[in-house]
Amino acid sequence: MDTTINSMKNMAKIAGFGYLVIFISGFFANFFVLQSLIVPGNATETASNILGSEPLFRFGILSFIIMVIFDVVLSWALYVLFKPVMKNLSLLTAWLRLVNSTIFGIALYNLINVLNLLSGAEYLSVFDPGQLHAQVMVLLDTFNNSWLLGLVFFGLHLFGLGYLIYKSGYIPKIIGIFLTMAAIGYLTDSLAHFLLPNYSNYATLFLIIVIVPGIIGELSLTLWLLIKGINIQKLEKMAIESAL
Numbered sequence: 001m002d003t004t005i006n007s008m009k010n011m012a013k014i015a016g017f018g019y020l021v022i023f024i025s026g027f028f029a030n031f032f033v034l035q036s037l038i039v040p041g042n043a044t045e046t047a048s049n050i051l052g053s054e055p056l057f058r059f060g061i062l063s064f065i066i067m068v069i070f071d072v073v074l075s076w077a078l079y080v081l082f083k084p085v086m087k088n089l090s091l092l093t094a095w096l097r098l099v100n101s102t103i104f105g106i107a108l109y110n111l112i113n114v115l116n117l118l119s120g121a122e123y124l125s126v127f128d129p130g131q132l133h134a135q136v137m138v139l140l141d142t143f144n145n146s147w148l149l150g151l152v153f154f155g156l157h158l159f160g161l162g163y164l165i166y167k168s169g170y171i172p173k174i175i176g177i178f179l180t181m182a183a184i185g186y187l188t189d190s191l192a193h194f195l196l197p198n199y200s201n202y203a204t205l206f207l208i209i210v211i212v213p214g215i216i217g218e219l220s221l222t223l224w225l226l227i228k229g230i231n232i233q234k235l236e237k238m239a240i241e242s243a244l
Contacts (some may be wrong), residue, residue, distance in 0.1 A: 009229050010030030011080050019072035023222065025063040025070070038140060043133035046140070051118055061111050068108070071081075071101040081230070082164040093160035107146030110139040117233040118225030148190045155186035170230040171221070178217030185210040 033056055037049040050057050081092035115134050117124065124132065156180045165176030189206045193199055199206070 006082065006235050011077050012225045012229045013079055015074055015077035016222055018070045018225075019078060019222035020076070020226065021070045022067050022074065023219070029060040029063035029067070032064070033057060036142075036203040043137040044130070047118060047129075047133040050114065050136070054115070054118075057111075057115070061108060064104075064108055068101050068105045070096065071104075071202065075101070078161065082161070085164050085168045089160055090164060091238045092165065093157055096157035096160065098152050100150040102151070103146055103150035107143045107150070110143035111230060112144070114139050140224065145193075148193050153188050155183045158183035158186065158217075161217070165221070171224060175217060175220050175224060178213050178220065181213035182217045185213055206242065 037046065037053060037057060039045040039049065075097040079090050079098070082090040082093070117132050117136055117139070127135075162179035164175040164181060165171045165172045165179065167176075185206075188208045192202070192206055196202070220233045
């Protein structure tokens, strides 16, 4: 019993650390790199920004790769952490997160190909600058759309995770509720991107729907796992009841 409890406490720390790395790397790559370099609707300025800040763009790609690696680690840690609650649901939840990680990892090829298009290689001389810049924007849009597709699976993952937390008893139920709300936000936003031709008219509203419960829920879970860990008494009680 003591070995199991210690293992679960360590797994909570691993999950919390994984979440923290994902927050930092994802925030840096998305907000400090992509959003600072990409000018919506302006292919030439976007290409110029990337060429003028190529090291920053490369660091952004590296940060995304780190995010994917720790996403895999986190999938494993969360599965182990919530397996005592419902083993099958915990496994499904982990797989949903891994599907999102896989889609996102594949999407990163688009960012790498952006660098290839702007490399100035001789074989690209058949294209004029305008054509190259347009292709850069297509790749960036493809990356974003792939990300949105992955977030559908991520939203389903949060549904499962929120339910597991709510039923666990060893992490506050309110965190599970916020994660469920975040799941609804991610799913609504991703589907709206694909279904609404005038999505841009409602972009701010959808951003709020995603960001508010997402940050509250996932950041709360991160801090709780790192600082408080899991409620050992509730976990021990669950282990005793399952053994009866």
